[in-house]
Amino acid sequence: MIELNFSYILDYPNNAAVWQTLMDEFSASHDVKVILHEMKWDTAWAELFSYTIQHQNLQVSHVGNTWAGGLARMNVLRPFKQDEILAMGGANAFISPNWESGVLAEDRRLFAIPWTGFIHVICYHKDLLAKAGIDGSNAFGTINATDKAIEKLAASDLEIPWLNPEVPVAFRDLLHIAASWVWAAGGDFINYEGTRALFNSPQALRGLKEWLDLYRAVPESYKRLTSTETIELFRSGRAAAVLTNINIAHALIDSEPDPAVRENLGVSTVTDVPWTGGGSLVIWEHVTGSPRQQELAAVDLVKFLASKDSNLRYQQAVGSMPSRLDALEQAYPAGHPLHDAVMQAARNGRGYHSVSVWRRVEALLSDELGAIVKEVMENATADPETVLHAHLDPLAERLRIMLGG
Secondary structure (H helix, E strand, O other), X not given: OEEEEEEEEOOOOOHHHHHHHHHHHHHHHHOEEEXXXXXXXXXXXXXXXXXXXHOOOOOEEEEEOOOHHHHHHOOOEOOOOHHHHHHOOOHHHEOHHHHHOOEOXXXXXXXXXXXXXXXXXXXXXXXXXXXXXXXXXXXXXXXXXXXXXXXXXXXOOOOEOOEOOOOOOXXXXXXXXXXXXXXXXXXXXXXXOOOOEOOOOHHHXXXXXXXXXXXXXXXHHHOOOOHHHHHHHHHOOOEOEEEEEHHHHHHHHHOOOOHHHHHOXXXXXXXXXXXXXXXXXXXXXXXXXOOHHHHHHHHHHHHHHOOHHHHHHHHHHHOOEEOEHHHHHHHOOOOOOOHHXXXXXXXXXXXXXXXXXXXXXXXXXXXXXXXXXHHHHHOXXXXXXXXXXXXXXXXXXXHHHHHOO
């Protein structure tokens, strides 16, 4: 029997059981034994990098979709062939930014197939927004609407108008959240060619200043809460609105048995250009030196996982966001609380430019944005633009030298 080693990154408490069920089904239908290897997000990149330099025995992996370009440029991934791509439905079958994250800009070869989607959202109670004079149907979803709604909530007499969880300084999702504001304001982090930093341009700074307003709008006594604590305050009906992610929004909706409470729950994208990330599936280049049957089995495994049926079954089991459009439409029909948010992300979402330096830029920017949030939250009189320039201008100069711009 052919054997494949497959690594996945732990996203959900029941991940191991769900992955095992899928692999057992694939094994039974393809006479292939799949051995699972679990990783965690905090250490997965280092583990995968270790596998590549030590030529250890992984054939297929689940990776963060922002990682695919960097891995492909290390010449450690096997590109997908045109007939394989067509068999999975091609680019039009998947959320566009998730698909593009696996495509190299310079030669348009595809190295990763989208598996899951991931976005940040705003969850809100319609009745509490109404008490603050805000119409929930158009309160969020664009940069201007969100900015006005946050300002109005902060000025209201609601007990807890708005919540953002406190995050560690080096929290990588800060960049993903900020990206939606930067892009919606017409800015960017780096140019398409990957040769020039743009995150301290006027447009980017405008978006970042409005993004920082989210953190300053949290009432002082609630600024040090964890994500779990903010969600519990929201779930109990005390907080009007909270910034969270699609997975937590799923859990909120799926765990609520009362139809009236569900009807009162609203979910929106954070801006009109939401960052849309997720996980992707890759095949390691060294499989091409293995027996042909193993390479074909690796491709068949990716095809199996990338199918509508597998996407839907995984979504139903763990509460994820599918990457396939046909699965997305079936999972979130019109009237579902998440319908508008996921369709907005599918239509207008963006990912980062697939440039060779992005992993390095992503890490540096995440550190600086974490320090910026910490500073503006601890010092209510600090001028956000001054803080942004103090952190981002030196980083832009550092990258100018590094990129040769």
